[in-house]
Amino acid sequence: MSVNDVLVAGAGPTGLAIAAALSETGLRVTGLSAAAPAKPWQNTYGVWLDELPAPELHATLGHRWSNVVVHAGQRTIALDREYGLFDNQRLQQYLLDRCERHGVVWRTGVAAAVEHRESHSLVHTRDGREFAARLVVDASGHSPSLLRRPAAPQVARQAAYGIVGEFSAPPVNLGQMVLMDYRTDHLTPEQQRESPTFLYAMDFGDGRFFVEETSLAHVPGVPLSTLEQRLRRRLEARGVAVRQVLHIERCLFPMNNPLPYLDQLVMGFGGAASMVHPPSGYMVGGALRRAADVAQAIAQALGAAGATPLSAARAGWQALWSPARRRRRQLYLFGLASLMRCDSLTIQSFFESFFSLPRPEWTGYLSDTLSTAELARTMLRLFVRVPGHVRRTLIAAAGAEHALLRRAAFGQA
Structure with a gap:
């Protein structure tokens, strides 16, 4: 049996990026x-244009907007930051072409178990085949079969229900992208007391729009049926009817999965490695930016004398989740926990203050x-800028989530 340098399990955006x-x-x-790597991806992936790590990635965008706004409370906040939506086929082909140019060979199968030996690891598939590699990278998604992580008593999930279609009237201004619309005037008083949700929407041009009702994070995830009802109520309140549905998007994924154990002999990337950014739920842009550094660390480790799966995995984990990055993650998780304590009024006030921060600060966050x-x-x-009722929520969160702040202060995962 031939032994390759690396086996990458998974062919989504993050799997293709690291491969x-x-x-x-x-x-x-x-x-x-699990399927052919060219199988179409179903979900949409957005990115801030200034996050793209290479100029050629601009050609993989299907849409871009310079008119990007947030609606919070009585304010419409212009963000002055360009946003793009990937054309899935273009991004997928771009990554597959890079893989092909450098000899990546794709096999179809589902990883079921991994067996470690002194110089390499052996991956067993569900259908009984075996593949050997000096390092295994699991990029198979949020519930990987090869990686181990601590049990999580409560996992917050982002949930979204969206429609790409044609409408009786524009659901957003022409040429505009709405990052968040937390306004609740279309909801009953009882619904306004429930977990806040927001509209994420954009003009695709040619009479097509994408509208999506999103719950940033909730334990458990907000039911997709609830989000669909809220989206339709929001549209109806603005006199907008759906004339033709071109695509339905349904999303449900974890926002605060614990980090995998960083001493294990399998390396992770993407959702398998808990790379979802807790403040936003975004991951693909970050994976594209960070893949090269992680790959270089792995290549250097595998090139060293006496390299083992453990030494290569350790180098990869260190590049992906350094102590400094783990400390920042604890702060981000605290921020997410704080937002999950907010009602509709409080979260709107929070984002009014957040987007009034100096631009380098909110963009960097x-x-x-x-x-x-x-x-x-x-x-x-x-914390200093927010109104008093928001500050009280943050103080309550600090008391309830003191473990996150303690781990951030002492550099614990």
């Missing part, structure tokens, strides 16, 4: 995918580009 980056270091990479010190200063500045 491409690894192959470009000169490593021999095999991909293992959403993109995870701040240093630990900068992140702490940004959160403190926001």
Whole structure:
């Protein structure tokens, strides 16, 4: 049996990104995918244009907007930051082309178990086949079969129900992208007391729009049926009817999964490695940015004398989840826990204050580009700026979530 350098399990956006980056270091990479790696992706993936790590990625965007706004309370806040939506087929083909140029070989199968030996690991598939590699990277999604992580008593989930279609009237202004619309004037008083949800919407041009009702995070996830009802009520309140449905999007994924154990011999990437950004739920842009650094660390480790699956995995985990990055994650998780304590009025006031921060601070917070010190200063500045009723919610969160703050202070995962 031949032994490749790396086996990557998973062929979603993050799996293709890390497979491409690894192959470009000169490593021999095999991909293992439950279906053909060119199988279409169903969900939509957004990104801030200034997050794209390479100019050629701009060609993978299907839409882009410079008119991006947030509706919170009585304010419409112009963000002055360009936003894009990937064309899934273009992004997928771009990553597959990079893989092909550097010799990635794709196999179809589902990883079921992994067996570690001194110099390599052996992946067993559900249908009884075996693949050997010096390192295994699990990029198979939020519920990976090969990675181990601590049990989580409560997992907050982002949920969304969306429609791409044609409408009787524009649901948003022409040429506009709405990042968040938390207004609740279309809801009954009882519904306004329930978990807040917001509209995420954009003009696709040619009479097509995408509208999606989203719950940022909730334990358990807000039912998709509830989100569909709220979306339709929101549209009806604005005199907008759905004329033709071109695509339905349904999303439900964890926002605060614990980190996998960082001492294990399998490396992770994407949802398998808990890379969802807690303030937003975004992951693909971050995975595209970070794949090269993780791949370089793995390649260097595998190139060292006496390399083992453990030494390569440790190098990859260190590049992905350094102590500083783990500390920042605890702060972000505290921020998420704080927002989950907010009612509709409080969360609107929070975002009014958040988007009034200096632009480098709120953009860095959403993109995870701040240093630990900068992140702490940004959160403190926001605490000072928010109205009193929001500050009281944050103080209550600090009391209830003191373990997150303690772990951030002492660098614990």
